[in-house]
Amino acid sequence: MEEPIICTDPEAWLGNAIYFWYSLEDAHNWGIDFKNSTGYFEVYEADIKSDNILDTVFNETHYSFWLRTIEKALKVFARSNIDASLTVINEYFRDKKKFSQFDGIMFQDIPMNKKRIVVENFYYRKRIQLGVFNINIISNFAIRYNCAI
């Protein structure tokens, strides 16, 4: 790829965005898990300007804002008996031009794939993903290596 592509998977947690991993290891694992139909994947790296990103991982103020916002929205959706997922709520706030004011959102979960942990049931590492809305904050996008599965 010459430049990053926008993910349009309707189940992507942040909707249409360019998704990056904070850790090269997680990018590699994603390739292993999701590119087995092609038997091949490439890993890219980029520098991303982060001063207008909603950082729910390391910034406490941002995380508190995020938490309150998601929970308020959950209540509103629940009133209409909608079992809203994070994808739905993110799409709602982007559609209403609220989250789209950010260049991207950083979020985390915990990797719990038993194939990849060193000590059983010891899940200590954040798996951090960044969904970028504004391609202009991405620079030095380049392939790091390719890998046959």
Place this chain on the structure above:
Amino acid sequence: MIDLKKLEREIDDLLESETEESILNWYMSKKFPTYKTQLGEGEFHTLSIPDLYSKVIQTHLIDLIDHEYETVVDSNCVQYSMAA
């Protein structure tokens, strides 16, 4: 950086303005995927195809990768990765 307090007030106003009907209409207009929309309304049939996941070959490359968390270009620019 965006004024989060101002944005939160805007979000509060937005959510307050929503009715049960308006939020339902928005949700229905988006056609979010469900298992039914992905699978259709047909019947399930068992196919004799091998389980691809059990055939994934584990590479040892992961052992060679260091955690590169310190690759900061400047304080507001961080290096990220993607696979494609």
